[in-house]
Amino acid sequence: MTGTVQLIGPATRRPRDTASVAQSHASPANVVVLDGRPLAAKVRAQVRRQVGGFRRRFGYVPVLAAVIIGRERASRVYVEQILRASRLVGVDSRVVELPRSASADELRQELELLNADAQVAGIIVQQPLPRQIPLSTLTDTILPAKDIDGIHPLNTGLMTLGYEGFLPACAEAAVEILKFHGYSLEGRRAVVIGRSNVVGKPVQLLLVREHCTVTVCHRRTRNLADEVRRAEVVVSAAGSAGLVTADMLQPGALVVDVGINVVRGGIVGDVDFDSARGVAEAITPVPGGVGPVTNAILLEHLIRAARWQKTGHPITAGHGRKRRVA
Ligand code: NAD
Numbered sequence: 001m002t003g004t005v006q007l008i009g010p011a012t013r014r015p016r017d018t019a020s021v022a023q024s025h026a027s028p029a030n031v032v033v034l035d036g037r038p039l040a041a042k043v044r045a046q047v048r049r050q051v052g053g054f055r056r057r058f059g060y061v062p063v064l065a066a067v068i069i070g071r072e073r074a075s076r077v078y079v080e081q082i083l084r085a086s087r088l089v090g091v092d093s094r095v096v097e098l099p100r101s102a103s104a105d106e107l108r109q110e111l112e113l114l115n116a117d118a119q120v121a122g123i124i125v126q127q128p129l130p131r132q133i134p135l136s137t138l139t140d141t142i143l144p145a146k147d148i149d150g151i152h153p154l155n156t157g158l159m160t161l162g163y164e165g166f167l168p169a170c171a172e173a174a175v176e177i178l179k180f181h182g183y184s185l186e187g188r189r190a191v192v193i194g195r196s197n198v199v200g201k202p203v204q205l206l207l208v209r210e211h212c213t214v215t216v217c218h219r220r221t222r223n224l225a226d227e228v229r230r231a232e233v234v235v236s237a238a239g240s241a242g243l244v245t246a247d248m249l250q251p252g253a254l255v256v257d258v259g260i261n262v263v264r265g266g267i268v269g270d271v272d273f274d275s276a277r278g279v280a281e282a283i284t285p286v287p288g289g290v291g292p293v294t295n296a297i298l299l300e301h302l303i304r305a306a307r308w309q310k311t312g313h314p315i316t317a318g319h320g321r322k323r324r325v326a
């Protein structure tokens with residue numbers, strides 16, 4: 001986390017050394033299930049306090065705006081979860097619904113209204129966008145100061161150079177969940193499956209920031225199983241149910257499943273959890289892993305955005321902080 005909320009201090013970290021990870025491998029009985037809910041609750045508690053402070057200082061509660069286009073079940077579930085999390089921290093939320101057939105201009109107009117609304121501190125837009133709306137509609141229109149899911153090129157640039165901005169919340173969650181559970185990432189070989197701008201690429205950058213040695217895999221990777229087998233840390237963000245199976249993992253691997261797939265009416269990840277838990281040292285469940293942390297981090301971004309809109313962004317105010325990673 002780069003903002004004012006400090007998720008975990010050194011005192012709460014319980015780094016495990018590589019040898020103990022390798023030995024403690026590997027049975028369904030002792031696999032560590034990386035539950036995202038305690039971390040999400042911790043972040044929300046911090047945000048709730050900050051929202052109270054913001055209201056006392058500025059006299060209103062910041063608003064989170066969620067734009068959904070179309071009414072697929074996955075979008076509805078996603079937005080409902082964010083709204084629930086918003087209520088828990090005391091921020092107001094607003095949902096803007098557009099039909100699946102909406103044009104790029106219609107989305108642009110809605111975003112411009114939200115940009116201009118001083119009470120709206122942060123805007124998220126459910127992706128993927130329908131075919132007729134290019135992603136550039138979103139990235140060209142949303143104000144970087146309200147871009148709490150880190151998709152604007154300015155935020156991407158800040159992330160790449162290690163300055164404080166808004167990281168894509170899901171990518172941030174994928175890394176923070178490992179750190180929260182006490183895993184040191186320094187020096188580990190990591191594989192990221194997926195290279196999207198929203199998840200795969202930022203996860204890669206954030207893992208490098210944590211001093212991992214990272215390989216990025218995608219649809220054209222020749223032998224995914226071989227690449228994954230070499231990894232001590234596997235982050236799957238492909239959106240393909242059952243893509244990662246136990247035989248692809250090395251004993252003691254740390255597995256973060258970012259995938260959200262609707263299968264027979266339920267939500268599953270990319271990793272075959274039941275087989276993988278027999279090999280992995282630790283694994284995130286789906287649901288209940290990365291998802292709740294992502295939502296909580298979005299709210300942390302929201303309150304930071306609200307504050308920056310009132311007091312000046314560190315970069316524009318001339319005191320931007322940069323992490324040193326060579
Ligand atoms: P995307 O479709 O834009 O990108 C998927 C990436 O995975 C691509 O780079 C593609 O090359 C790669 N890929 C797909 N199938 C593959 C295969 N068989 N082998 C190797 N690589 C493969 O999707 P996205 O927006 O990056 O999202 C990825 C997943 O993460 C989706 O399931 C999405 O729902 C989920 N997601 C979760 C959260 C969360 O909070 N947990 C947030 C955002 C997205």
